[in-house]
Amino acid sequence: MSKRIAIVRYDEIGLKGKNRKFFVDALSRNIRAKLQNLENIKVFSPHGRVVVQLDSEAVELCDTRLKDIPGISSFSFGIEVAREFDEIAKRGIEWIEPLLLDRSNLKFCVRSRRSDKSFYKTSTECDFEIGSRIMQKLSPSGLTVDIKNADYVLEVEIGRDHAWVYSGRKIGLRGLPVGVAGEALSLLSGGIDSPVASHMIIRRGCRVHFIFFENRAFLGKGGYDKVLRLAKKLNHFQDKGKLCVIPFGDIQMAIRDQCRPENRVVLYRRMMYRISEEVAKRLGYKALITGESLGQVASQTLENLAAVSTVVETSVFRPLIGMDKLDIIRKAEEIGTYEISIEPHQDCCSVFMPPNPATKAKIRLLEDDETKFPFQSLAQAAMENMEWVELDKL
Numbered sequence: 001m002s003k004r005i006a007i008v009r010y011d012e013i014g015l016k017g018k019n020r021k022f023f024v025d026a027l028s029r030n031i032r033a034k035l036q037n038l039e040n041i042k043v044f045s046p047h048g049r050v051v052v053q054l055d056s057e058a059v060e061l062c063d064t065r066l067k068d069i070p071g072i073s074s075f076s077f078g079i080e081v082a083r084e085f086d087e088i089a090k091r092g093i094e095w096i097e098p099l100l101l102d103r104s105n106l107k108f109c110v111r112s113r114r115s116d117k118s119f120y121k122t123s124t125e126c127d128f129e130i131g132s133r134i135m136q137k138l139s140p141s142g143l144t145v146d147i148k149n150a151d152y153v154l155e156v157e158i159g160r161d162h163a164w165v166y167s168g169r170k171i172g173l174r175g176l177p178v179g180v181a182g183e184a185l186s187l188l189s190g191g192i193d194s195p196v197a198s199h200m201i202i203r204r205g206c207r208v209h210f211i212f213f214e215n216r217a218f219l220g221k222g223g224y225d226k227v228l229r230l231a232k233k234l235n236h237f238q239d240k241g242k243l244c245v246i247p248f249g250d251i252q253m254a255i256r257d258q259c260r261p262e263n264r265v266v267l268y269r270r271m272m273y274r275i276s277e278e279v280a281k282r283l284g285y286k287a288l289i290t291g292e293s294l295g296q297v298a299s300q301t302l303e304n305l306a307a308v309s310t311v312v313e314t315s316v317f318r319p320l321i322g323m324d325k326l327d328i329i330r331k332a333e334e335i336g337t338y339e340i341s342i343e344p345h346q347d348c349c350s351v352f353m354p355p356n357p358a359t360k361a362k363i364r365l366l367e368d369d370e371t372k373f374p375f376q377s378l379a380q381a382a383m384e385n386m387e388w389v390e391l392d393k394l
Contacts, residue, residue, distance in 0.1 A: 003053060003054075003055065003056075003079070003080060004053075004054055004055065004056050004058075004059055004077060004078070004079055005051055005052065005053055005054070005077070005078050005079065005080055005164055005166070006051070006052040006054065006059075006062060006066065006075050006076070006077050006078075007049055007051060007075060007076045007077075007078065007157075007164065007166055008027075008031065008049055008050040008051065008052060008066065008072055008075045008172075009048075009049050009072070009073050009074045009075065009169075009172075010023075010024070010027060010049070010050070010071055010072060010073050011073040011174065012073075012174065012175070012176060013027065013071060013176070013177075014048070022180065023071070023176065023177060023180055024045050024050065025045070026071075026177040026178075026179050026180050027045075027050060027069075027071040027072070027177040028043050028044075028045050028050050029177075029179075030069055030070075030071065030177050030178055030179070030239075031043050031050060031052060031066070031069060033239055034065045034066075034068075034069055034239075035052070035054075035058075035062060035065060038054065038055075038058045038061065038062065039055065039058070040053075040054065040055050040058075041053070041054050041058070042054075046115065046159075047115070051164075052066075053080075059077055062077075063077070063170065066170075066172065067170065067171075067172060067173070068173065068236060068237050069172065069173065069177075069237075070173045070174075070175040070176060070177060070178055070202060070203045070205070070237060070238075071172075071173070071174075071175060071176055071177035071178075071205075072172030072173060072174070073171075073172050073174050074169045074170060074171055074172055075169070075170050075172060076155065076166040076167065076168055076169050076170065077166060077168070078155075078164050078165050078166025078167070079091060079164070079165055079166070080162050080163070080164055080165075081162065081163050081164075081165055082162065082163065083119070083158055083159075083161075083162060083163045084163075085126075085129045085130055085133060086133065087163075088130050088156055088163055088165055089130050089133035089134050089137075091165045092110070092130065092134045092154045092165065093134055093137050093138060095154070095167060096108060096134065096138060096143065096152060096154070097137075097138060097141070099152065100138065100141040100142055100143060103142070104142050105142040105143070105144060106142060106143050106144070106151050106152060107144050107145070107146035107149060107150050107151045107152070108131075108134070108143060108144075108145065108146070108150050108151065108152040108153070108154065109127070109131065109145060109146060109147045109150040109153055109154070110126075110127045110130045110131040110134070110153075110154045110155075110156060111127065111153055111154070111155050111156070112124075112126035112127050112130065112155075112156040112157070112158065113155075113156070113157045113158070114126070114157075114158045115157055115158065115159045115160075116158055116159050116160045119158050126156065126158065130154070130156060131145060134154070152167065153167060154167050155167060173203055173237070174203070175202075175203030175204060175205070176203070176204055176205030177205060178202060178205060178206070178207050178237070178238040178239075179205065179207055180205040181204055181205030181206045182206060182207070182285075182286045182287075183206060183207045183208070183209065183283075183284065183285045183286065184201055184206045184207075184208050184209070184280075184285055184286060184287040184288065184289050184317065185208075185209050185210070185211055185244075185276055185279060185280040185283075185285045185287070185288055185289065186198040186201070186208050186209070186210050186211070186288075186289035186290075187211055187213075187272060187276055187288065187289065187290050187291075188210040188211065188212050188227055188230060188231060188243075189212075189227075189291065190212075190223055190226045190227045190230065190341065190345060191291065191341055192291075192328060192329060192332050192337075192338065192341040192342065193291030193292070193293060193296075193320055193328055194289075194290065194291030195230050195233070195234055195291075195332065195335070195337040195341060196291065196320060196328050196331045196332050196335065196337070197289055197290060197291040197317075197318070197319050197320050198210070198234050198289055198291075199234060199237060199331070199335050199337075200319040200320075200331075201287075201289050201317055201319060202234065202237050202238050203237075206287075207238055207240060207241065208234065208238065208241060208289065209241055209242045209243070209244070209283075209285065210227075210231045210234070210241065210242070210243045210244065211243075211244040211245075211246060211275075211276050211279060212224070212227045212231075212243060212244070212245050212246065213246045213248040213272055213275075214227075214245055214246070214247060214248060214249075215247075215248050215249040215252055216247070216249065217249045218249065219345070222345045223345050224245065226340060226343055226345055227243070228243065228389065228394070229340050230337055230340050230341065231243045231389075231391055232391050232394050233335075233336055233337055233340065234335075234337070235391040235392070237335075239392055240392060241391045241392070242388055242389065242390055242391060243388070243389040243391060244279055244386055244387070244388055244389075245386060245387040245388075245389070246275055246279075246382050246383070246386050247382055247385050247386070248268075248271075248272075248382065250378055250381065250382070251268075251271050251375070251378045251379070251382060252268060252352060253352075254373040254374075254375075254378060255267045255268065255271075255352075255369075255373065256352040257373075258369070258372040258373040259369035259370075259372060259373070260365065260369055261354035261355075261356075262354055262356055262357055262358040262361075263358055263361055263365065263366055263369050264352060264353070264354050264357070265298065265299045265353070265354075265357050265358075266299055266304050266307055266308060266357075266358060266361040266366060267366060267369060267370070269299055269304075269308045270307070270308055270311045270366065270370075271375060271378075271379065273288070273308055273309075273311050273312045273316075274311050274312065274375075274379055275379050275382060275383060276288050276312075277312040277313070277314045278379070278383065279383065279386070280314055281314070286314075286315065287314060287315040287316070287317050288312070288314055288315070288316045288317065289316075289317045289318075289319070290316060290317070290318055291318075291320055292305060292318045292320065292321065293318075293320045293321060293322075293323055293325070293328065294321050294322060296325065298357040298358070298359050299357070301359050301360060303359070303360040303361060304358070304359065304360070304361050305318075306363075307361045307362075307363050307366055310363060
């Protein structure tokens with residue numbers, strides 16, 4: 001069982017100055033948590049990156065998991081060898097030679113870095129020493145050197161006691177490590193937009209929890225099952241996420257029976273915001289997240305967004321507000337939520353939908369409607385019957 005390494009790079013974290021250690025430590029913890037069930041894993045953070053030591057048998061699984069950790073800009077797999085040019089070149093030959101079997105020529109270069117500045121050769125001299133040894137062996141097979149347009153780059157880092165040899169850079173999620181920006185609560189509907197909005201805030205360092213408003217009496221349990229799968233999928237990019245399920249049927253029936261039909265959807269949203277804010281305050285979550293995009297549907301005009309926002313004091317994050325629908329769909333496909341989101345099932349806001357919903361709801365009329373039903377007591381009853389699901393346990 002041979003030892004391998006993964007060189008994990010970050011970009012935005014590197015700009016944090018004196019706070020960089022806080023962010024790097026958080027990223028290292030998240031990597032350990034993601035790889036915790038793999039044996040013989042060691043994670044440490046020399047200057048400028050994070051390094052994972054692992055067994056060869058764990059490389060494929062590690063590859064899959066590192067791609068889904070916010071804060072990682074790219075990573076490479078390699079091996080630790082002695083600080084000897086012959087040994088380093090030997091590894092390069094082993095990796096490059098098979099590539100020459102399928103092509104008549106291959107352009108390559110060596111890029112060295114000395115984390116141990118006392119090493120007796122400069123980085124440029126290391127490039128030459130390693131590259132010349134590889135060329136001596138493989139140039140008859142069609143290998144050539146091209147510093148600027150190489151097809152294959154052999155990267156080498158020479159440390160105090162060893163050298164790391166690796167090649168190929170796999171792209172990560174970038175962003176910030178989950179946990180550095182606190183916790184937020186996302187209004188998850190089961191559609192395409194809200195999962196994408198949640199993912200975008202997860203990438204900004206928030207641990208995101210989810211709240212779902214269900215009307216099982218009219219819609220059945222299909223919406224609950226769908227949202228549960230979406231929440232679990234999103235929690236894959238973090239950990240410790242929770243889903244709060246709020247029974248919303250009584251509130252919707254009260255609005256249907258007592259209020260102006262054209263105001264129903266905006267009134268639903270105002271109640272959802274109020275309840276979400278109360279749940280967030282109780283648990284110390286600092287913001288609400290929605291998948292609203294300006295002008296996409298009737299409830300998302302400037303006037304209706306303003307009418308909804310006035311009922312809460314908590315910050316509301318709308319990361320999709322200026323995005324095109326096709327861009328949102330592409331993002332949903334990237335993160336793996338799209339196929340779940342398009343499964344046919346109505347959400348709460350589609351229940352008792354009026355034929356002509358208001359696109360410019362007036363706050364004074366909304367407030368007048370809210371005097372016609374006991375929204376405070378209905379909201380309190382809904383919260384007393386809410387259900388919590390710990391997503392890590394699914």
